[in-house]
Amino acid sequence: MALSPDISALADAALSTEPVTASSGNLAKQTTQNAYFDADIISDIDSEASATASVVSGSVAEAISDRLPTTVTPTHYDIYLHPDIDSGIVTGSVTIDAIINEPTSVITLHAKAITIDKVMLRKSDRQEQQLCTTDAHAIEYTEHMETATIHLRAELPPSNVQIVIDFTNRLSESMYGMYRSKYKDRGGRWASMIVTQFQAKCARMAFPCWDEPAIKAEFSLAITVPASHTALSNMPVQRTTPGTTAAKSTPGLSRESNTCDKGTLKTVYFARSPRMSTYLLAIVSGELDFVEGVSMSGPLRANGKHSPVACRVYTAAADVDKVQFSLDTTLRVLERLVDMFGVAYPLPKLDLVAVPELEAGGMENWGLVLFRTVRLFITKRTSLWIRQKAVYVIVHELSHQWFGNLVTMAWWDDLWLNEGFATWIGIHITDQMYPEWKRWCHFAIEDRQAALSADSLRSSHAIQVAIKGTADIDQVFDSITYYKGCALIRMLSAHLGIDAFMAGVRHYLAAHQYDTATTQDLWLALESASGEQVSAMMHSWTTQVGYPMIAVDIDFDAGFMLLRQNRYLHSGDCSPEEDCVVWWVPLALASSTTGTQPANVKNKTMQSREARMPVPGGSAAAWVKLNCSNIGLYRVCYSPGALVRLAAAITRSELGAVDVIGILNDTVALVVSGYMRTSVLLDMIDTFQAASEHIVWQIIGSFLERMYLTWAEQDEPARLQICELSRSLFGPKAVSLGWISRAGDGPLDARLRAVSIPKAGWAGHPAVVEQACCLFSEFYAQPKAKWFEHDFTSTVFEIAVRSGPPANYRCVRDMYEHSERWRLSEDHRMAALCAMACSTDKTQILGTLEYVLTDSVLPQDMHIVFGCMATSDHCSKHVLWRWFCQNYQRVVDRLGDCSTLLGHVVSTVIGDYATEHMAALIERWFADKPTAAFDRTLPQSLEFIRVRAAWYTRDQSDVRQWFEKRSRPGAMPWPGSLAEGAAAAMATAMAMSKASEAGESSCCK
Template identity: 40%
Template sequence: MCTTIKNPVEERELLPTNVTPVHYDILLAPDLDALTYTGSVKIRVRINESTDKIVLHSNELEISSASLSGPAAAQLGSDSLAAASITLEKSDETVHVAFAQALPAATDAELTISFKGILNDLMVGFYRSTYTDAEGNTKNMATTQFEPTDARRAFPCWDEPMQKATFNVTLRVKEDLTALSNMDVRETKQVGNGLKEVAFNTTPIMSTYLLAFIVGELEYIEATTSGKHNGRPIPCRLYTAPGKSEKGRFALNVAVQVLEYFADVFGIAYPLPKMDQIAINDFEAGAMENWGLITYREVALLVDEATTSSRAKQQVAYVVSHELAHQWFGNLVTMEWWSELWLNEGFATWVGTLAVDHVFPEYHIWTQFLVDDLQRALNLDSLHSSHPIQVPVKRSSDISQIFDAISYSKGGSAIRMLSSYIGLDLFLKGIRIYLQRHKYANASTSDLWTALSEASGVDVTEFMALWTRTIGYPIVTVTEAESGDKITVRQNRYLSSGEVTEADDKTLWCVPLGIVTSETADSPSADVLTQREATVDVAVSSSKWYKLNKDTVGIYRVKYPASAVANLAKAIEAGELSTNDRIGIIADAAALASSGHSSTSDFLTFLRAYSNETEFIVWQEISMRLDALHSAWSLEDAAGQAQLHALACSLFSPLIKRLGWDAASADEDSLVSRLRALAIRYAGTCGDKEVVAEANRRFGEFFAGNKSVLTTDTLRSVFSAVVRQGGRDEFEKVKSYYLDETNPIDQRLSALSALGFAADPALIDELFEFAMTEHVRNQDLHQAIVSINLYPAHRQRLWQWYQDSFDQLVARYRASMNYMGILVRLCVSEFVGSDKADEIEQYFAAHDTSKFQRVIDQSLEKIRASTAWFEKDREDVRAWFASSGL
């Protein structure tokens, strides 16, 4: 049987429950010139136990007064009780409001607190974002980002997901400004001195991290749902800074369709009276699902139909769908604590993909999911330093470290595997039971499994518990019986290092085998491996090939015997396997080579089966595997590096010859366009002379004014190739393109990331300086350096910059330290060498990295695994190249 485990016990650091909130009345008066605000909050609370002190969250707020009124005060013979003391505890971000007398139990009260705050530049709490108007003036808007624990930066509150309440928000702002919050406007009144108060209707009961309010000069476009699935039309608005709203038309149309789709799929009408979306210039997260007022980075929401790349446009559709999914899964039903974050993010990842596939089937988004999510999750979860999908979270400082590929991508992949196992219709039936049963409340993973088991008749808890509660996943090793009609399958823990100890290998997962053969290609078996090893009937001798994990649905790797690998290679060459299966096979082959389960030369030989491959998504996976090989072989000598570049050219240059540089028609498939761009980037940066020459020619024409020579997809690839092979002139032109704010934001960011391809060390040093100026928003710093580590000669320079800038970076991102983790991954994880890993480890040991230590551990483990791979297979790869003719 699958291994059974008990629920993990968590010692959570939570507020006392002797007093709990019921309703908040919030009044805020932001000053966009002084970048400060004043506020008051009246919180209706329930006194559950007699106490003389109320403890709630507050962070970096200046509290001037606190008092208590209502029935609790009346029982003590007073209309209002002033606080005897107000104590701020900075270390745990709380405020302790003490009273001279104990408050009576089982009574209600109103706690009123007055406070002041700063509209910070940290992209958390109630903060400021800047933009440039049509006249070139810098303007401010005030906006919010509260997830996971920053509502306490905006107003004193019980800032925990279980402490749900209702909210009334009132914003006192200048008359010419727009004010937004989660709900629609109840009343607007003039209050003198050129100010107005905008009061919003009462929210449903909800968690603090989902509250939002925004003030600024805004414009909007609007559409309305049909009302078919909601019972009433829902007005949907998309807000931007002045002059940009029409670029939101695509996202607005997606939102209308997806809002109706989810109301139908979930069987529950969207519960709020409106749905607003807004583009924010300074925004650390990609987007945030605030109930009824979703905030986005501009690049995640705005589309210029003529100039936005197909990749960026698809991403907008996905992000909008993901955030709308949260309106039910996360907002209507909320995880009970952050250890269940995956209930929000894993499900939204899966169902957001489901919605995009519904609206845009031409994107083949589920196939892209294999590369963008499943393989991403498998790569991270192959490390000792990974974490379970359901990860114990003790304190607030730990929360940001789990917003990663495990919670999102492995969580989404687990949902995909489960929905395939029990069937989509039964799965969605279970989801409807879960949402209906727990709406306006909190729930746990076990609640979800209960609903799905009820709908499907399958013991979902037994099947799924290990996938969410344990680190890692299995490798399934196949051996063939001599009789030719059976195979033996054995599961063991897979680690990228290949160093699996007995202690590592205790888990027995429930592994859906999904076996198909050339004779049963569309009918996968229902076998589930629950033991360490089992024998399964498979017609090996009478089939041309067999494959486990049909369509790459399961979260595991497969190792086949050599004869089966050869047969699969023939099937790939003959076009007999699905795109999903071709992706899964090459991904497994590469992963098994890096971990030592097979040789790298076997992987390189297997690549030849893909010489006639036509699908972009398969080539995307191949390119990522080659990137990993290039990175791990960065200590190879010049001749070896040249051979790797020649290999890349041999694979990608023929694609350019086949596809050409220009689209064959105006309505070319977006995936074909992206394949062309991928091939140009790869061949160009690896030095294909013909590709580089054509890239330079088109680059010159582009900057001479002929914009048609580069498509929305090839611009990034050409910029990257030309900067890598060029010098200062090319660097400065790409930089100027980035600085031109009339260019679409996704293309500007592509230009920024292309600057990191520069080969000249002096240009890289200039890029470091430029990245820290006002020309690069804090949220985009990683875009400036993301490409530098692709060039081994500059990795030490990048690492030195990180060390030199460490204090400055910590000061800049002190409120969102997960960004420090992003920078760690970019600056060190591509190194090779045990000595380098030791050096990096010693450096971080001397600094406070508690809020991003998990990423450091993962990066160090990756360096050591890459080092082991290189040392193990260096001679093997040299021998392969010697015999290959490259």
């Protein structure tokens, strides 16, 4: 568009040439020693990406706001980049078509660690004459805002302009911005590929831009790379020219480099993208090979059928035989998503790339989706669990192509719109494709519990979280955003019905495509499709911290029950001021007379503090279950008789796996919080001796491990007794089931075997330990033989190091470093690394910690090793903590700018302590450290430590008495004990409610 006539008069005065004093100096020359940057959780979270942020003190982080002014907004970027892989220097130019929305004398945009060499402002019509140019003296950098401000000599009126910027930066030393990732080239030599990671705010590290999700624009890209490389971006390659380029997009600003021979280089031009956010732009360049297929998921043709979309999975050439499963999964998933969303895949191609070094498990860049290698390398030797996670992560990232990329949250306070929904649909579609995997059971055991645990802390945050400052953006990529968000979507979709829910989602996508949206926009679309008042139902769930506990007092003779909701805190001491929210709660009632089939469940809701309602099936019901299928996001505290009846029903296998998970996980949480005594749960465990459901044993094993880590430091006799209890429970099952599947085994046998052997080995069962060490020795000596099933690789490795001869430590390190000899899959190579962390020898522990800081271990894997070490043995975490304190700066330097990874490391190192002494010591140690990068995770970890410390203090005598009774000759569990303990639980819950009503402090001890 032509500029308005007014701007012509400013042709000689558009940009200032007077020096401007920069507030922080040239960003490219700033020291980075005190800068840390945020990044999966997730976890593997599959967990996804976050972004960089300079560390500032907590008070500064709260005070600043890094939103850009809206006086100028971009519509199109024409970018040229020339990264020199050897030197790390990047030269580049960008022409930005922009709209001046209101008169201004400055243009402020994001630029981090970038040197702006020249700026030219001109009319938007490229055929017109330039208005004027300027040098770098008119640029003011603001480091904590990560911005560059161009000072104009005169005010510009509203108009259309082109901003042409010539700049230099460096390839990032972290896994953010544009960086190098090591891989083996076609000749088997180590080489570097170029990779970008721009979420959440790292595009500003690669080129000057408006780096906020709502400021969408179109992108054209050209990049100069080695001639042997395959260059990829969001859009297809348009053309390729040999040698370097003089940056056609920026006439007058030649950026031709003299650092390389033109004959070894090429410049690749990519097609223009649709409107999208800067964090979704992506580049990969390396010696890559691929497998390809076609998905019928493109725009509809005249015949009503979808047009083809080319799909490829890229990886280093040596690994191309490992990604066929991932391609097949992609083709299946893409067509399912098109059918669910009712919108064709928006781009002409879809590429997936296996990246050796990636901060998160996957990143959803539009049309160029990146994954850690372990998520795409799936072979016959890959364990079932890793295969399951691979399918889930592929679905999760591909769903973002619509929900997040086509329609993007307006700001990071609505990040849960992207991640909560993608987590839900990732599990939903995986469960449809592979129902035998029971993915919702896994979600209930792990992910849902992670969300409930984090959200039961005072240091938690609401799903729609206020972003306080730069570092805060990165920290909301957590279990609340992903897993609480997923749980709420699941709860709402179940209440509305999947058909009505997806109809609302389709309306939402159609109404906001190529634009941004908010949580309220989704609620309005769902209200239109369902006729329900979704906004009112969900308001407290998304805007308030926490969730309720429903106390249930059941009169089975009368056939009625009294329900009361109060906020649940892990500390068990919720005050009246903290208990002011009344949630909309879907109850999903079932009983022995109705059964738990969805068609028979009573879908009642609770919208008041207290409610009285009939028992489903009346007085004939033998048991009652709330939150059937475990879909509601709350905990249930049952009355004494109700809990005893449910325990009996679990033993008789009358409840489905998901319902068993809900009962047991709630009971565990209530025990740790003080609403029940620990002996109540220990009695339940004894009554479950005959239970065959593997889910029961998985939760029991995890509880005993948690109890061991809590009691071990302070109570030597109890520590030994907990191990003995674990051996007595899991050892006989492990020995009976054996290590190899047998012809007569049913599916439950395989799952129970997969639970029993690792738990028995952890507890030191002699037969299991001896067999694992024997299998390990045979495998190490003869790697081509199949000595055990692939799902037991991690178990065999860890037991062999923890309980076997010292030489096994050197053996697993050998396996990690030379995995080809043992034909280890990517996940089993990681198992070898983690096994090194399971040694109980202090010299070997310290050796592993030093090894983690070498180039042999990727920074993205550091916290995984620390996690194995902290939980492997009750003494190891003390060695880890002392080493961490002495080597903190080395850890920070090794992680580079990845402060989210630093947050993971911190929470992993300290997270398994259980004494007030350690909480205070950790608090003091971090007092003078810059913690803005993990100022959410640190308080949460400290709160968890204090919760466990209070648990031990409160129940140490109760546990001691339980073990004394159990050790008496002929002692067996008795129902009266369970009922007595459950009665105490109900009394506790009701006392809390009464104290809340009376305005008194509710301390349930």
